[in-house]
Amino acid sequence: xxxxxxxxxxxxxxxxxxxxxxxxxxxxxxxxxxxxxxxxxxxxxxxxxxxxxxxxxxxxxxxxxxxxxxxxxxxxxxxxxxxxxxxxxxxxxxxxxxxxxxxxxxxxxxxxxxxxxxxxxxxxxxxxxxxxxxxxxxxxxxxxxxxxxxxxxxxxxxxxxxxxxxxxxxxxxxxxxxxxxxxxxxxxxxxxxxxxxxxxxxxxxxxxxxxxxxxxxxxxxxxxxxxxxxxxxxxxxxxxxxxxxxxxxxxxxxxxxxxxxxxxxxxxxxxxxxxxxxxxxxxxxxxxxxxxxxxxxxxxxxxxxxxxxxxxxxxxxxxxxxxxxxxxxxxxxxxxxxxxxxxxxxxxxxxxxxxxxxxxxxxxxxxxxxxxxxxxxxxxxxxxxxxxxxxxxxxxxxxxxxxxxxxxxxxxxxxxxxxxxxxxxxxxxxxxxxxxxxxxxxxxxxxxxxxxxxxxxxxxxx
Numbered sequence: 001x002x003x004x005x006x007x008x009x010x011x012x013x014x015x016x017x018x019x020x021x022x023x024x025x026x027x028x029x030x031x032x033x034x035x036x037x038x039x040x041x042x043x044x045x046x047x048x049x050x051x052x053x054x055x056x057x058x059x060x061x062x063x064x065x066x067x068x069x070x071x072x073x074x075x076x077x078x079x080x081x082x083x084x085x086x087x088x089x090x091x092x093x094x095x096x097x098x099x100x101x102x103x104x105x106x107x108x109x110x111x112x113x114x115x116x117x118x119x120x121x122x123x124x125x126x127x128x129x130x131x132x133x134x135x136x137x138x139x140x141x142x143x144x145x146x147x148x149x150x151x152x153x154x155x156x157x158x159x160x161x162x163x164x165x166x167x168x169x170x171x172x173x174x175x176x177x178x179x180x181x182x183x184x185x186x187x188x189x190x191x192x193x194x195x196x197x198x199x200x201x202x203x204x205x206x207x208x209x210x211x212x213x214x215x216x217x218x219x220x221x222x223x224x225x226x227x228x229x230x231x232x233x234x235x236x237x238x239x240x241x242x243x244x245x246x247x248x249x250x251x252x253x254x255x256x257x258x259x260x261x262x263x264x265x266x267x268x269x270x271x272x273x274x275x276x277x278x279x280x281x282x283x284x285x286x287x288x289x290x291x292x293x294x295x296x297x298x299x300x301x302x303x304x305x306x307x308x309x310x311x312x313x314x315x316x317x318x319x320x321x322x323x324x325x326x327x328x329x330x331x332x333x334x335x336x337x338x339x340x341x342x343x344x345x346x347x348x349x350x351x352x353x354x355x356x357x358x359x360x361x362x363x364x365x366x367x368x369x370x371x372x373x374x375x376x377x378x379x380x381x382x383x384x385x386x387x388x389x390x391x392x393x394x395x396x397x398x399x400x401x402x403x404x405x406x407x408x409x410x411x412x413x414x415x416x417x418x419x420x421x422x423x424x425x426x427x428x429x430x431x432x433x434x435x436x437x438x439x440x441x442x443x444x445x446x447x448x449x450x451x452x453x454x455x456x457x458x459x460x461x462x
Contacts, residue, residue, distance in 0.1 A: 020063040022094060023118075025104040026076060029057050033077035037061040039096075040071045043233035043281045048072065069097045069185065070228025076107060095121045095185050124186040128177050132193065135170045139163065147204055164199035171197075185225065192231050194218040212242050216264065222271045232274065233281055239264060240285075250449065254293040257286070261294070265302055287430050290449050292320045319428030325444050329354070329436055330426045334390070337403055337412040342388065345442060349386040351461065353454075354436040355410075356429055358393045358418070359402040364433045368406060370451040375409055379458040385437075387411065392432065394418045 022037065035052045038045040048067060053060040061074070076090045092110040094101055102118035103126075105111075112133055116123045145159040174194055181187030196214035198207045219235050226232055243260040244253045261282070268275035279302060286294045299318070323329070333343045344352070357364040374380070380387065387410035391399040399414045415421045419429055427434070437446040437457055446457035 018065040020065065020096070020098070021100050021102075022061040022063055022072070022074070022096075023100075023102040024059045024061075024074060024076075024092065025102075025117075026057050026059060026107050026110070027105075028107040029059075030077050030107070035059050035061075035077070036075045037063075038073045038075065039067065040073060040228065040230050041068075042227050042277045043230070043284070045073065063096060065098075067096065068228055070095075070225075071185075071189075071230060072096050076110065094119075095125050095189075097121050097185050121184055121186050124177070124181050124184055125189070128173070128186070128190050128193075131173060132170070135166055135173075138166050139170075142166065147207070151201060160199070160201065164197075167195075167197055167199050170195075185229070188223055188226060189229055189231055192219050192226070192235065208242070212239075215239055215242065216267050219267075221268055221274055224271065224273055227274065227277055232278060236264065236278055236281065237285070240282075250291070250453070251293070254291050257291060257294050258297045261297065261302075290431065290434070290447070292324060292447075295320050296324070323428045323436075323444070325447060327444055328442050329438055329444060330423075331442075332423050332426075334413045334415060334423070337400070337414070342411055342413055344388070347386060349384045350440045351383055351385040351445075352438050353380075353385055353387045354427075354438065355387065355389045356392060356424070356427065356434045357389060357432050358391055359398045360393070361432045367433050367451055368408065371408060374451060374455055374458075377455075379455065383458060383461040385458065385461075389413065390415060390423075392418045392421065392424055392429070 024035075035054075036047065037049040037052070039048050048063060049061040059074075063072075072094050074092045074094065076092060078089050079087050090107060090110065092103070092105055092114065094103065099119055099121065101122055102116075103122060104115045104117060106113040111126075111129055114126045114130070116126050142159050142163040145156065146163050149156045149159065171194060174190055178187045178191040181190075195218060196211050198210055202210070215235075216239065219232075221232070240257055240260050243256040245256065248256070265275070265279070268278055279298070283295065283298060286298070299321070321327075329344070331343070331345045333341055336342050344354075355367075357368065359365075379385070387408075389408070389410050389412050391403075391412075391414040393399040393414065394417070396414055396416065403412055415423050418424070427436070433449075435448050435454065436444050437448065437454075439445050446453075446460075448454040448457050
């Protein structure tokens with residue numbers, strides 16, 4: 001019996017020969033946490049190990065030997081307040097370059113408390129990260145003084161002096177670290193962490209302008225290994241965000257994003273592989289934000305730079321053109337919740353609102369909770385707007401269950417197949433909720449993305 005038990009216990013160890021281990025000692029790790037190990041590639045994450053071996057506060061993940069080197073993200077848990085604050089999961093990033101990794105950290109502040117017990121790559125990485133966190137803390141406090149304190153005051157001038165000093169010291173830290181470790185993944189990541197200097201006396205607008213103008217100068221877009229990290233995607237996202245204004249509407253921010261793209265994309269020509277991948281990342285991002293003018297601009301000016309993905313992307317972007325404001329929507333006939341046929345083109349109302357949604361979409365639920373308030377304001381009745389809700393739930397029972405507990409004054413319908421349904425494809429549906437406000441000729445007059453935009457579009461029908 002002992003002989004067979006030994007063979008059973010030995011077999012898993014033999015099957016994993018050559019693989020690597022990531023061992024994390026996490027103090028204050030919640031008992032109900034379900035940790036997971038992911039790898040990063042061009043803004044996407046892929047599961048490496050979803051079943052960590054746990055021994056009290058120690059987690060052990062297995063990394064197969066064939067796994068590409070790059071930045072990995074360990075999801076340690078979800079904060080209890082996450083659903084109220086839209087917080088990100090508690091996580092710890094590590095660099096994998098074909099070596100075992102062992103790190104200790106505190107669940108309350110993983111990056112700030114990480115101590116690398118094994119892995120030279122991660123020693124370099126976290127030595128820099130923790131020094132950089134301190135720099136950012138100091139610079140953040142000083143920036144408030146530099147931006148808001150009365151000028152020419154002694155305290156202001158001293159703060160400006162230290163603001164310059166810490167920016168210079170941070171830049172020297174990056175240069176020194178990269179010079180010592182230029183052949184490591186950590187060194188290449190650190191090299192791209194520089195930021196523009198904004199240490200002179202200037203207005204907030206001048207500071208923002210310099211930051212936008214010089215931000216891209218700090219990035220080396222010619223290192224394909226960094227596609228396996230979040231360096232390029234984070235930098236591109238930050239650059240686009242710099243050009244968007246919180247108080248601006250969708251159309252104004254689309255124009256701002258187009259200007260940003262026209263500065264960014266030529267920088268990517270240095271490496272066609274990186275350009276192709278980052279264009280794909282940008283297209284996915286602008287799709288999620290439903291910025292169709294930006295997508296049309298990419299299609300007209302940069303689609304030829306997407307390499308082998310060009311045909312697929314062209315078809316997707318052509319769908320946005322066909323479903324743009326001013327275009328006629330495709331007709332359909334589907335059954336409502338009472339099994340009565342609903343035909344789009346056969347109706348008496350001068351306007352219709354088509355609303356694609358599904359029960360598992362948090363944004364959809366928020367929209368549907370606000371919709372009754374908007375209906376009570378009388379805008380739909382005043383302008384004779386008929387609402388057609390189209391659920392794309394894969395599970396029809398979920399739609400029926402939600403509808404029973406959330407009755408609305410609308411035509412309630414469902415199509416099967418989710419985004420793969422032919423009607424969803426005809427309407428170029430890539431996200432929910434998606435709304436089309438159409439006129440008596442079935443032409444799109446607006447595509448609101450929020451309840452506020454919907455109310456404004458309805459009010460404009462006067």
